[in-house]
Amino acid sequence: MAARSASVTGFVLLLLLLPVPSSSSHVKLNLRGSVYPDGYIYATMKIGEPALEYNLDVDTGSTLTWVQCSVPKTLCNRQCHTWRQQHPLYHLVNLKKLVPSMDPLCVELVRHPGNPSDKRCGYNLDYVFESTEGYLIRDKFTFSSNEEIEFFYRRCGYNNYQPGLHGTSPVDGVLGLGRGSSVGLISQLMKENVITKDVISHCIRVGAGGFLSIGENMHSSVDTTWVDMGSDDGATYTYFDAESYKMTVNAVKASLHGSLVEFGDPAMHLCWKGPHIYRSVYEVKPLFKTLSLVFPQQATLEIPPENYLMISRLGNVCFAILPAAEYHSLGDNNLIGAVTMQDRIVIYDTEARKIGWAHDLCRTSEPESVIGSRL
Template identity: 40%
Template sequence: MNIGDPAKPYFLDVDTGSDLTWLQCDAPCQSCSKVPHPLYRPVQNKLVPCADSLCTALHSGLGRNNKCSSPKQCDYRIKYTDSASSLGVLIADNFSLPLSKSSNIRPSLTFGCGYDQQVGKNGAKPAPTDGLLGLGRGSVSLLSQLKQKGITKNVLGHCLSTNGGGFLFFGDGIVPTSGVTWVPMARSTSGNYYSPGSGTLYFDRRSLGLKPMEVVFDSGSTYTYFTAEAYHAVVSALKGGLSRSFKQVSDPELLLCWKGQKAFKSVFDVKKDFKSLSLSFATGKNAVMEIPPENYLVVTKSGNVCLGILDAAAAKLSFSIIGDITMQDQMVIYDNEKAQLGWMRGPCSRSAKSAMSSSP
């Protein structure tokens, strides 16, 4: 996204699982990862004061240890489930956003200037992004701010392609009028997540005899996580259905991997050897999310095929997460106006423009 005056480019991690957008920031920086672009430099007069309603909302969402060190600024400290964190102050600056009618708007939006990030092991690894794009349900989320300013409806969608790339949209301009599976948004028991409610898991269209599990959609999670019981049931069903030509091997990338008679190049080499999973949601009419093998398997650098579903209990999560791997090649729509979530299978390698022209 292009932010600031003059606008400069930044890469952001698209996260529907948290609210605050932030950039690694030279305020000056105490701990920043090596990022793709020069650090954002804040200007004193862009500071958001402590009394601002977005500061109050952010603090009430983040809990007790967030307070202002001075009335002139809004300090925050945010921790993520993978124990990464960002410490900083709120800033308001212009975002240059392309409208579908090919003009640009430049609203002033509030985001975090993070000058102390702890990511991974001491933040030593270079980061692929300059910061995070928070698209959750809270009022400080970029989406809520665009709605509040009357720029777009409070609707968001993304389409991630199996080939890399894809598109993201705000507003309801390209939401398809048919073909989408919709479920009402459920209140997540843990935090402010987008949740389609409880889902029952099936393997190869057969029930695994599991009780329904709470599911959330989180584009900030690369992999999908299933609660312990479901995870172990899937692992044993997969192992039981695999031919002898697959041998279990260890691979640094993921926990459960197999090698074949020769190295695999893509998930599509092994698709026919694995069965589909599906999640059925009682809240929607025939609301089923199909999870074909390419939506839960990864082929690693070493040519092994690995399971891209992890055990939620090992990650100290009490619910299941549908992550990016399972969202590939489906348009996922978060409609806060009608309090519903939707998904629709289809290639995401097309641009948003061609998606627009094919939907009324």
């Protein structure tokens, strides 16, 4: 859900080895973090032997799961860089965990026939705001305190850059929930019958936290609005093409309450200063109007002020919709980010090629961290 913004070398994906019941199963996880100031929505999982905790930034727009790691100098023949994180780096000590170049999943990942003499699977990948290179390895992956899964391929990142990061990052890597690759988390879970449906549901709450369900539709109400699924991506903020951005900004400014004045806050492109310091978007909600996005299927997404505004560290109110034109990799594409979908159940149903959202249940449902089976 957050847009990638680092240059990463090395990763870890995992391969499931333990038998799992063939019933309709799902994985549910607590989500922590916030759209702002964290800029990350993440889940905490355990990886390795012994199992250690890592915070993984949830990203619906990429397929690969990785953590920052340290590797023997023989695998990093140049100066390698990692950003500061809350947990110790993952240590790749056992080189037998490396996936060889000729492994079928490595061949798919790097789109190369492979090298029989190379015992490592190295790769390069470009995100919207970053790039990554690294190695594919096998290791254990634990979703909850009582459900350990010997698990698939993931990647070990040992040379990482996060532009604009100051201090310690709350995340240690990325949990890639995108589809379309055999090395992706969803594909591996389905292959091993941990889940039987290619469905993701999530709730990100205004302020902080939320929950995530993999393999199950958390909401099947008739109140759910559905649109056709396009190319998935993950971003913290929402991005509009030049024309849409200009029209939206003009509409917001035209209806803006006179107590706010435009102010050059470094947090965002467009911010306003009020008569006092703000601490919550709900303080300024009455000063703004709800926006509406109309899709080709005549579906409408209502965006209340708390879903397009944020409060900066200086206590100003800022516009959390950004111009895509200033980010060359986005081009003229519109990208709806996590900020806009807060306090909604959002459903990605790949089998039906639909994305849906519903307003209820997000606040009232209790999160849980389990691997569940409906027998």
